[in-house]
Amino acid sequence: MAKQITVSGLDAYYGSHKAIEDVSMTIEPASITAFIGPSGCGKSTFLRTLNRMHEVIPGARVQGKVMLDGQDLYAGDIEPVSVRRMIGMVFQRPNPFPTMSIYENVAAGLRLNGRQAKSKTDDVVERSLRGANLWNEVKDRLNKPGAGLSGGQQQRLCIARAIAVQPDVLLMDEPCSALDPISTLAIEDLMVELKSEFTIVIVTHNMQQAARVSDRTAFFNLAGQGQPGKVIEMDETSRIFTNPSEKATEDYITGRFG
Amino acid sequence: MAAIAVFLVVEAVPALRVNKGDFFSEVIWDPNGTQTFGIAALAFGTVISSLLALVMALPVAVGVALFISHYAPRRLAGLLGYVIDLLAAVPSVVYGLWGVVFLVPFITGPWKFLNEYLGWIPLFAGDSVAGRSVLTASVILAVMILPIIAAISREVFLQVPRSHEEAALALGATRWEMIRMAVLPFGRPGVISAAMLGLGRAMGETIAVALVLPATFGISFQILTAQGNSIAANIANGFGEATPIGRGALIASGLVLFAITLVVNIAARLVIARRKEFSGAAA
Numbered sequence: 001m002a003k004q005i006t007v008s009g010l011d012a013y014y015g016s017h018k019a020i021e022d023v024s025m026t027i028e029p030a031s032i033t034a035f036i037g038p039s040g041c042g043k044s045t046f047l048r049t050l051n052r053m054h055e056v057i058p059g060a061r062v063q064g065k066v067m068l069d070g071q072d073l074y075a076g077d078i079e080p081v082s083v084r085r086m087i088g089m090v091f092q093r094p095n096p097f098p099t100m101s102i103y104e105n106v107a108a109g110l111r112l113n114g115r116q117a118k119s120k121t122d123d124v125v126e127r128s129l130r131g132a133n134l135w136n137e138v139k140d141r142l143n144k145p146g147a148g149l150s151g152g153q154q155q156r157l158c159i160a161r162a163i164a165v166q167p168d169v170l171l172m173d174e175p176c177s178a179l180d181p182i183s184t185l186a187i188e189d190l191m192v193e194l195k196s197e198f199t200i201v202i203v204t205h206n207m208q209q210a211a212r213v214s215d216r217t218a219f220f221n222l223a224g225q226g227q228p229g230k231v232i233e234m235d236e237t238s239r240i241f242t243n244p245s246e247k248a249t250e251d252y253i254t255g256r257f258g
Numbered sequence: 259m260a261a262i263a264v265f266l267v268v269e270a271v272p273a274l275r276v277n278k279g280d281f282f283s284e285v286i287w288d289p290n291g292t293q294t295f296g297i298a299a300l301a302f303g304t305v306i307s308s309l310l311a312l313v314m315a316l317p318v319a320v321g322v323a324l325f326i327s328h329y330a331p332r333r334l335a336g337l338l339g340y341v342i343d344l345l346a347a348v349p350s351v352v353y354g355l356w357g358v359v360f361l362v363p364f365i366t367g368p369w370k371f372l373n374e375y376l377g378w379i380p381l382f383a384g385d386s387v388a389g390r391s392v393l394t395a396s397v398i399l400a401v402m403i404l405p406i407i408a409a410i411s412r413e414v415f416l417q418v419p420r421s422h423e424e425a426a427l428a429l430g431a432t433r434w435e436m437i438r439m440a441v442l443p444f445g446r447p448g449v450i451s452a453a454m455l456g457l458g459r460a461m462g463e464t465i466a467v468a469l470v471l472p473a474t475f476g477i478s479f480q481i482l483t484a485q486g487n488s489i490a491a492n493i494a495n496g497f498g499e500a501t502p503i504g505r506g507a508l509i510a511s512g513l514v515l516f517a518i519t520l521v522v523n524i525a526a527r528l529v530i531a532r533r534k535e536f537s538g539a540a541a
Contacts, residue, residue: 056427058332085430095421099443099536108439109429145536158425165429 002030002199003069003086003168005050010064011228012042012049014057019045021228023064025218027169032191032200034210034237037220038252042229043203046220047171050201051087052080068168085109087169088162093178094154096146096161102129103142105157109165124164132160133190152183159190163198170194172202176209188213207253211241219249263516266509273506281510287475287492289507290500297489297514299475304488304515307392307467308460310481311399316453319404323411328437339412345405354466357398362389362470369393369482384480392486395470399463403456410455414448415441447530454526458519464490489515 005027012020020042027033035043048054049062052073066073073083096105106125110116116124125142129135134156138149146157155175162170172191176184191200191213204210210217218234233246244250251257274281276293284296322342326335366389373387418441426436442449468491472484493508500508 051428053424053428056424081430081432083430084428089428091421091424091428093421095419095425097422097425097440097443099446099533101536108426111439112429112431112435148535161425161429 001168002195002197004029005169005199005201006065006067007050008065008067010046010049010062010066012045012054012062013060015059017226018228020049020220021230023231025231025234027199027201028216029069029199030196031215032195032202032213034214034217035201035203035220036205036207036210036217036252037229037232038222038257039205040229041220041222043218043220044173045229047173047201047203048089050169051089051171052083053089055080085112085165086167087171088165088167090155090158090162090170090172090175092174094151094158096149096154096157098145098147100146101143102138102146102149102157105146106160106164108161113165128160128164129157131163131194132156133186133193134160150183152179152186155179155183155187156190159187159194163194167198169199169201172200174203174205177205184209207241211237217241219244219246219252221248221252263513266513266516270506270510270513273503274510276503277507285475285477287496287507289504293503295507297511299477300487300489300492300511301514301518302477303392303471303486304461304490305518306479306481307396307399307486307488308457310393310396311403311460312453312457314396314400315404315407315456318400319407319452319456320411320449322404322408323415324437324441326408326412327415328433328441339409342405342409342412346409348405350402350463351465351469353398353402354469357394357466358469361398362394365389365394365397373482380479381481384478384483386484387482388484390470390472390484392471392481395467395486395488396481398466398470399460402463402466403460406459407449407452407456410452411445411449414445414452417448418444443536446533450526450530454523457522461488461515461519461522462490463488464494467491468494 008024010023011018023046035047037043045054050066054060054062062074068086097108100108103125106128107121110121110124126135129138134153137153146154149157176187188209191202194200202214214237216234217237217240219232219240220229221232222229233240233244233249240249241253244253273289277295278292279286279294279296281296283298284294285299287295287300289295326338330338369389369391370387372382373384376382422440422444423436426439431439467488471486471491473487473491473495474485475487476485478485489511493512496504497508
């Protein structure tokens with residue numbers, strides 16, 4: 001079930017360096033939200049705070065509140081592990097497990113929840129691969145290594161792996177930046193199909209991509225080198241790209257900087 | 259290599275020709291007197307002591323390596339890694355002396371305990387339980403090969419790409435699940451290689467084993483009793499006072515040790531090659 005994320009007053013640190021400051025926003029359920037902004041502005045860092053992946057980096061920590069449909073993800077009694085099962089993630093470079101077959105990759109998350117009946121796992125693997133528009137391409141070679149697929153197929157395999165555990169939210173950190181335009185288009189189509197079931201958040205450097213797929217867009221920027229990143233503006237995607245209310249946003253999307 | 263092999267074969271053949279026993283099945287080793295000798299007991303002793311050592315050392319070594327690579331705080335990990343590297347460089351005679359002076363007297367008690375309460379397991383059975391037994395030699399060998407296996411395994415575990423670990427964590431894996439999902443499968447070929455290197459060192463180990471084992475001849479699975487020998491220890495014990503025939507016989511036993519090592523290495527390579535396409539080399 002797609003759920004809503006509400007963030008209020010969030011700061012994220014790497015050691016003593018503050019990477020993002022005072023981010024507050026609401027991410028609507030069953031829609032695609034895009035984060036854009038120049039490199040180093042903290043959009044990937046912010047994305048990783050949403051499923052508590054930020055804190056796996058030594059010295060990294062977070063202050064502030066992230067609520068998933070009213071549940072505080074940073075509450076003391078919440079395990080990061082359970083947060084990550086509710087909020088799946090797809091990374092910049094496709095990272096299927098090289099030691100596993102295509103089938104095992106998709107089933108990897110299920111295995112964490114204990115052994116399942118083979119037939120049930122088979123069903124989930126097929127449904128996830130169909131969901132990721134990959135089934136027809138790989139159904140005859142499910143036992144071949146996942147690393148043998150093309151880059152675009154590997155990324156769709158990673159999406160299948162992420163949706164197999166039925167998360168509420170799917171985070172995507174520049175999922176197409178390592179892919180060719182055809183593969184990118186396939187992933188964009190897939191995102192639009194998936195948004196009815198999942199709340200999707202995507203970080204992208206490609207502004208056309210944000211304009212094509214997202215419903216809402218947040219523009220991140222930083223005041224200068226070494227300064228923390230902030231959200232400058234968040235609005236309907238059509239508004240951000242046609243009539244932004246902030247000058248900095250307009251400068252960025254029209255290519256005057258960044 | 260080929261020249262060495264040819265030399266060894268040439269040296270060994272005269273002794274093998276006068277051998278009155280069957281070289282591969284005879285358990286007696288008396289080339290100097292009755293000229294009857296066989297490799298069976300020695301090869302058995304070598305294989306069983308080394309295998310036991312590997313069985314004891316491997317899980318501990320992998321555990322230590324994982325602790326250093328994925329659990330310990332950075333400073334402790336650095337210190338431990340340094341200690342492990344240092345231990346791997348200790349000469350084997352030091353381990354042998356430690357075994358004779360400290361371990362043999364110390365371990366007699368525990369072995370008697372094992373014999374008394376677990377004596378119904380054939381391995382722990384027997385009457386003359388003593389500190390100078392095959393299991394003691396195996397413990398020393400295990401302590402000796404543990405740092406090597408741990409040091410290599412740690413290097414392999416540190417090579418696991420961060421992106422694979424993050425993939426596992428993002429699926430909601432705990433640290434241990436992440437290790438089982440991403441680290442161990444990726445490190446498997448490296449750990450197998452490390453284990454084979456350790457096994458090879460254990461099989462070739464001379465002084466530590468020669469100091470501990472009473473150098474008897476015979477094939478027995480009673481690893482707690484005062485008996486046992488190995489090819490390398492036997493060469494060290496016997497080479498000095500050997501007749502030309504005796505020397506040839508010892509060289510022949512060395513060739514057998516070489517063959518065993520070769521077989522072990524080939525087996526390890528086959529195990530690794532069987533899963534080659536899943537090795538991650540292509541990613």
